[in-house]
Amino acid sequence: MKKLVLLLFTGIILLIVPLRALAHGSEEHASETAVNYWSYGLIISFLLLAIFLTLFITAKTKMKYMNLKNKSNREKHTAMRKRNSLYKWGSILASVVVVFFLIAVNVNGEDKVTFTHIHGLGYTSDGEELFVPAHDGLRVYKDGSWTTPTEGAKHDYMGFNMFKDGFYSSGHPAPNSDLANPLGIVRSTDKGKTIEKLDLYGEIDFHGMTVGYDTEEIYVFNPSENSRMSQPGFYYSTDKTKSWKQAELAGLEGQAGTLAAHPTKKGVVAIGTDQGVFLSENHGNQFEKLSVSGAVSAVSFGHKNNLLVATKTDKMNLFQINLSTNETVELNVPDLGEDAITYFKQNPVNSNEFVFATNNRDIYMSSDKGNTWNQRVDEGVAISH
Incomplete structure (x- = not known):
C-alpha cells in the first residue's frame, strides 16, 4: 500500500513538470501538446481517485460486517483499518490533484490566437x-x-x-x-x-x-x-x-x-x-x-x-x-x-x-x-x- 501512495506522489511530480522543458517544435505545436499533457494528467488523477475510493469503500464495508468476537477477525480489522487510513489520505490527495488538473486544463486549454506570418494590416x-x-x-x-x-x-x-x-x-x-x-x-x-x-x-x-x-x-x-x-x-x-x-x-x-x-x-x-x-x-x-x-x-x-x-x-x-x-x-x-x-x-x-x-x-x-x-x-x- 505504501508503494501505491509513493507511486501516486511520483506521478504527481512528473505530471506537474513544466511542459515546455519536454515539448519540442513550433509554438503552436507546444501549445497543443500542453493541452493534451494536462488532459492526460487529469485522466490519470481521476483513475487514481477512483482506485483509492473503491479501496476505501470496499474496506469500510468489510470492516462494518466483520465479527470482532473472533480474534483472527480483530487482527484483520486492525490491519484493515490502518490500510484504510492510507486509502482515505490517498483519496484526499488524488482529489486535490484532480482539482489541480481541472484548473490546468481550463487555463492551458484556452484558444490562443497565433500568427504564423503577418501579410498585411x-x-x-x-x-x-x-x-x-x-x-x-x-x-x-x-x-x-x-x-x-x-x-x-x-x-x-x-x-x-x-x-x-x-x-x-x-x-x-x-x-x-x-x-x-x-x-x-x-x-x-x-x-x-x-x-x-x-x-x-x-x-x-x-x-x-x-x-x-x-x-x-x-x-x-x-x-x-x-x-x-x-x-x-x-x-x-x-x-x-x-x-x-x-x-x-x-x-x-x-x-x-x-x-x-x-x-x-x-x-x-x-x-x-x-x-x-x-x-x-x-x-x-x-x-x-x-x-x-x-x-x-x-x-x-x-x-x-x-x-x-x-x-x-x-x-x-x-x-x-x-x-x-x-x-x-x-x-x-x-x-x-x-x-x-x-x-x-x-x-x-x-x-x-x-x-x-x-x-x-x-x-x-x-x-x-x-x-x-x-x-x-x-x-x-x-x-x-
Whole structure:
C-alpha cells in the first residue's frame, strides 16, 4: 500500500513538470501538446481517485460486517483499518490533484490566437476592427481582444488590402479548398466569409499589391508574363481589373519593397525602395523622391493627405509626411532591436490610432498619435487586453 501512495506522489511530480522543458517544435505545436499533457494528467488523477475510493469503500464495508468476537477477525480489522487510513489520505490527495488538473486544463486549454506570418494590416471602414492575414486565414482585433473568424476558408492571403467595403487580396487557397492555386486577385465584402474571383485566377500570386481605400484603384508588381500582362512590371487598373495598363516608373530609384495607393485621390501612389520613398500623381508613370532618407520598409496613406513611412537606418524610424505642406513629423518608436517594421497603418476614423507589424511577428498599437505604443502581438502570439 505504501508503494501505491509513493507511486501516486511520483506521478504527481512528473505530471506537474513544466511542459515546455519536454515539448519540442513550433509554438503552436507546444501549445497543443500542453493541452493534451494536462488532459492526460487529469485522466490519470481521476483513475487514481477512483482506485483509492473503491479501496476505501470496499474496506469500510468489510470492516462494518466483520465479527470482532473472533480474534483472527480483530487482527484483520486492525490491519484493515490502518490500510484504510492510507486509502482515505490517498483519496484526499488524488482529489486535490484532480482539482489541480481541472484548473490546468481550463487555463492551458484556452484558444490562443497565433500568427504564423503577418501579410498585411487593415481597418474596417468604421475603424472598429483591425484585420490581419496570418498565412492560415484572418485574425481580427476588436475591443482589446483578438479572435480567429470561424466563418470563411483559411486562405493564405498575400497582397492584402482593406477597402471601404471589405478587402482585396491575392495569395493561395486553404489546403482543403477546391479553389485553384494561386488565387489571382480576389475581393470580399463580407469580411472573408466568401470571396469573389476578379482576375488572373489560377495564374498569379501578387505579393506586391495595393488598393485605394475609396477609389479601389489597383496597383501590382507583376512578376511574370500572364494572360493579361505581356511582361513583368508595374501595372494598374482603374476599373476593378477589367483592364490593365503598365506604368513607366520614371524617376523611381532602387529596389522597390513596399507600395501604397492614396485612399481618395486617383492616380496617386507611393513606392518605398532601399533608396527612399517616391510619390507619383499619374498612376506610377513619373515619380518624385520625397525628403525622407533611408531604406523604406513600410509605407501607407493616412488622414488629411498624410503619408506614413517606416525607414531603417541604424534604427527604425516612423514618419508622417503632410503631402500638402511637406511638413514631416517623426513619431516615437519602441525599442525593436534588430527587428524591422513591415506594415504601418492609421485608423481611418480615429486619427490618433496607429498600428504597425514587424518581421518578428510583433504588432504594436498607439492611441495617442504615436507618442506611446502598446504591444498587442508578441512573436506571433496575441496579447489581449
